[in-house]
Amino acid sequence: MTLAPPTSIEDTAQWNVDWGQRIADEAYGSGVRFAVLSPGSRNTPLSLAFHLHPGIHTRVVLDERTAAFLALGFARASDTTAALVCTSGSALAHYFPALLEAKHTHVSLMVLSADRPIELQERGAPQTMNQRHFFGDFTVGFEHFPAPDPRQDMAPGFGRLTEIMDRARMVPRGPVHLNFAFREPLWHREVKCRATRREARPMRGVETHEQGPAITVLRRLIQTHERGVFICGPQAFRRATTAVQLFELAEQIGWPVLAEAASGARFATESPALVTTYDAIFRSQTGSQVEAQCVVRFGQSSTSKPLSKWISGNTEAEFVVINEEATRYDPERTCDKVLRGRADRVISALNPEQLPSRKDRPWAKTWRRWEADLRQVFRAQGDVGFWEGGIARTLLTAMPANSAVHVANSMSIRDVDAFCPASNGALTVYVNRGLNGIDGTIATTAGESLVHEGNAVALLIGDLAFLHDAASLQVFGANPVTIVVLDNGGGQIFRFLPISAHQSAFETLFVTPQKASPEQVCMGFGIRHFVVDSMPRLAERLDEEIPRAGLSVIIAKIDAETNHARHEALWKLCVDRLDATP
Secondary structure (H helix, E strand, O other): OOOOOOOOHHHHHHHHHHHHHHHHHHHHHOOEEEEEEOOOOOOHHHHHHHHHOOOOEEEEOOOHHHHHHHHHHHHHHHOOEEEEEEOOHHHHHHHHHHHHHHHHHOOOEEEEEEEOOHHHOOOOOOOOOOOOOOOHHHOOEEEEEOOOOOOOOOHHHHHHHHHHHHHOOOOOOOOEEEEEEOOOOOOOOOOOOOHHHOOOOOOOOOOOOOOHHHHHHHHHHHHHOOOEEEEEOOOOOOOHHHHHHHHHHHHHHOOOEEEOHHHOOOOOOOOOOEEOOHHHHOOOHHHHOOOOOEEEEEOOOOOOHHHHHHHHHOOOOEEEEEEOOOOOOOOOOOOOEEEEOOHHHHHHOOOHHHOOOOOOOHHHHHHHHHHHHHHHHHHHHOOOOOOHHHHHHHHHHHOOOOOEEEEOOOHHHHHHHHHOOOOOOOOEEEOOOOOOOOOOHHHHHHHHHHHOOOOOEEEEEEHHHHHHOHHHHHHOOOOOEEEEEEEOOOOHHHHHOHHHHOOOOHHHHHHOOOOOOHHHHHHHHOOEEEEEOOHHHHHHHHHHHOOOOOEEEEEEEOOHHHHHHHHHHHHHHHHHHHHOOO
């Protein structure tokens, strides 16, 4: 595209429109197929260009904070780059929480912010602030582009535009920020928008990375160590189907696979190598004292504190972390090596004929027995009473094949990890475990539901996280989405911590019960909602609502004291069961 120097108001507007079209076209070439636009004036050239682009689907979301988490959910679930478009000024600041999460979970986001031209900077102009490098180290790329000017050649900037956009999906992936200044008039009725007549450019390739060292090291570890353990943290596998090879390998070499719910491996297959009860195992004296020779972690850091404590205690074990970005997921500070590689590709590169067969060795048998014993405890006692662990099990068991569940942070993800069994349903579980915050949970789920269109989606969330992101309830469409709210009167996760003994501060500073209720919020937004207070009633309502089109909210009323006691009682049953076993 050749841009002619503007000589009039109409030419300036045409220049803005053409430049916006060039930006949208380059974004498409960098893999963007979905963009979230937030209303504003200064971003008019960008919004028009993305809206008119034939290959990019757009959504308009009023609140930039909701918009950013919506894009985050879409980008993670689709494994693509999602774009965000906003006006100048404080609008940009509302993207920050979602960008922090994207940076720490290596999700590809592209922020395109509009800005005032140089002559309006630092002069008190409305909606004008310093937007350069606004997100600091929390992006993987930034570039500022000045307003189109007849005295400047724009061509050199085109290469930089492409370079920064492509950076979002290069390893290590993450968010990029491109800041575009525009002069008024931002649009004129005489301008010609040529976007609908342009052929979309094909997607460009991206940088690849070497994972040979990870393959070599993993092969050596398997050949050398009999008592090895695979740990699959959040985002270890992009899809459940890609984790099947790990279980085939684990069964052959006799290593257990300790798979978190959001790892992509927990619900891939009911393999005899899969261990889902590790949180309870490591609470026992028997489990906590077991010594491994080798630990291999795929994905992010573990959610379970007993698991992390066990890793820290295995000081003699060789500990290797393998992930695509070569990020040091090692809060236990025991890791020997961090290697770059996608788990599924590293495993598929191993030749099974070169690896030992240890299917019936004592190490493998011990883990299988522990898993079988504790699953029996959960089956017998998990549905006794109306408590959060039982609700989590009931929800995930009710989800059909190829569905998805987003699990909020705090107790929700811990209950799913600790108490939910495996399945063959290829269930996808998402969670924002980059910074483990509760903000943006509803909006993130909405973005994920766009990718799972036609399949059921659910969200398991506490009452505080629900109220924190209530404004995002407006962005759901016709896809069947069921939200289960664990309404226990506030932040009850703190009841499991020492601060719960602080009589004067615990309720006010930590539990923080709110005046508004989930029911009132649903009524205000006109959302279909139900209140349940028993497991049979919950199961009945889930059967009705999960396949139903549109958004529905099920509010589970839980007694906090009973819930806490039920957790403690079930853990004690598990500990007693293992410690009584030779």
